[in-house]
Amino acid sequence: MDFGFSGDDEAFRAEVREWLAAHAGGAEDRRTWERTLGKAGWIGLGWSEGGYGNRTATLTQQVAWAEEYARSAAPPRSGHIGENLLAPTLLAHGTDEQRSRFLPPVAAGEELWCQGYSEPGAGSDLAGVSTKAERTPDGAYRITGQKIWTSLAHEADWCFVLARTEPGSRRHHGLTFLLVPMDQPGRIEVRPIRQLTGTSDFNEVFFDGAHARAEHVVGGEGSGWRVAMSLLGFERGVSTLAQQVGFAEELGTVVRTAVETGAVRDPVVRERLVRQWAELRVMRWNALRTLGSSGDAGAPSVAKVLWSGWHQRLGELAMLVRGAAGTVGSARWSASAPYELDVFQHLFLFSRADTIYGGSDQIQRTIIAERVLGLPREPKG
Template sequence: MEFGFTGEDEVFRGEAREWLAAHVEGASDRRSWERTLGKSGWIGLGWPESGYGNRSATLTQQVAWAEEYARVGAPSRSGHIGENLLAPTLLAHGTEEQKSRFLPPVAAGDELWCQGYSEPGAGSDLAGVRTKAERGADGTYRVSGQKIWTSLAQEADWCFVLARSDPESRRHRGLTFLLVPMDQPGRIEVRPIRQMTGTSEFNEVFFDGACARAEHVVGGEGGGWRVAMSLLGFERGVSTLAQQIGFARELGRVVELAVATGAVRDSVVRERLVRQWAELRVMRWNALRTLGGSGDQGAPSVAKVLWGGWHQRLGELAMLVRGAAGAVGPGEWSASAPYELDESQRQFLFSRADTIYGGSDQIQRTIIAERVLGLPREPKGGAV
């Protein structure tokens, strides 16, 4: 089950490959790279032709771009949250004024976004958010509360926040989807979370009366749950295929390691390598089936369960083929930098979170069971 690329698609692919080859080496910081992409019209390919500063591309052309981007090892995107999550949500639920205000800066790479969903007491259980949004007499909302695991918050200009605007409401009722500017000193504090990899991709974000304008409510007051669920449906699409190009590159490195260390002579290791390759093919077919419109409402959850466990097992396999050497870092220990990690060690440690972030495996399996298989709903709260 493969996409059939037309001659026009291949011309588009060639253009993408040529442009990437000419610009990737000159990429400096990630914000400048976003502007470079935007200037050449590579942001927002999946949007309809709308006059918001983007060029439009067919689904197969979007796949071609995503694959070429991953294949050349281009810089990780700091604008993907605005392009792939916020923009489709505004196109589906936003007012014309909101689209005209926020989409052009995303397409140009000028404004970066982060996602204010998860909280310390409401991670996978998104309906349990407690961040408050109180509307004043002038119509301005004051947002107070804490969000966590917020990717790119330290770089973002804006944050879309799911907050409780009705203090008497429970669960998914009384939630509002707000667009909040991050440049509010004294009202918004971002604290990086240091991970066991030594890096800090995620952050805690504290809101203390942060302002959000009434015209920056998406979907109306109290309509936040519907908008939030719609956004999550956009989270896994064409980018899944690009992710798999990266996975294939990582698998290739593990195979090379297995050959170099002699681990490939072990029949168990060989079997695991072949299984990783086969499962990666299954993930591709599943992604193509979903993009082709043959998937069901549980397809995003199936995809998440597949790739989360697969990537975690690949990290474990990378350590296995390295043997004892995998436990030793490449650099000298110091007080300022307690340890360094090479690529496969970082992959192993970071992949421990793959089955948790973006919706834990338990939550995804519950969604599949209840919404696809029609099994009885899981009881919420109370004694077991």
């Protein structure tokens, strides 16, 4: 298979690089930056159906955009959940009215989204969700329950929520995919979660009678599991390739530090550095091989197992290369961040969660075994 990009793709890449160089260095806050991206037509690349996006772009051009964005000095995206997860889900399962209502504000950078999937008792095993959505006399839904590890919930205008609408239902039956406005004081509470790094990238979200309108059910009542699984499939491909650009930069920093500290003279360290480089190349080729594929049920799980273990091992290697200095942090007497980490310490601590969030390695291996290799299903207790 040819993994290269065409001349048109490279011309598009050059346009992207030039625009980012001219605009990404500003001091805009993240929400303003989303509007800047939307106004310039960079959100919704490839949403050709219905004309909801800003530009037409081939799949390889979408990869070029994602890779160049990852290489630029642009701030982290606040709108990626709406653009990369919600939007393709609505294009696949939503009504015309839902697409017309929600896709243009995402493409303009005007409305931000978060994902209401995981719960304290249902993380990687998503079918165990217990958040309830009860019908009200006017046909709407009243939502009660808790979600956790909700990225960007403190900034989001909307949340797509997987909730149980059929009383007494179990597992993947009786679930519904709901679009829920976050601006419901007294009915939705967002609490930040302090991590090992001292930062708070995730949140707990508590729903206490929050409302969702009947016309904001995606895919029909009771079809939430099908819609939710479809959404998770959109996490492969383009976003994975962009993620690997960041991985390559982190690996380059580790290699340079190994040379500076003399750690590279250790043959074991050299072997591990070369292995990390080779495995990263394999991940890229695998992502390109499955790009745009809809028939490989195990592709997202294979990709998750590959990158999570790789990144975790890189964090361990970074600390080894850093040496004794890597064990010392700088005190910073602040209630929000009591200590300050260097880049390697942050990489090591944050990557400990890589094999857990987004579907634990154990769950992913079960999916690969049962759905790809056809092995006997795991016994249920």
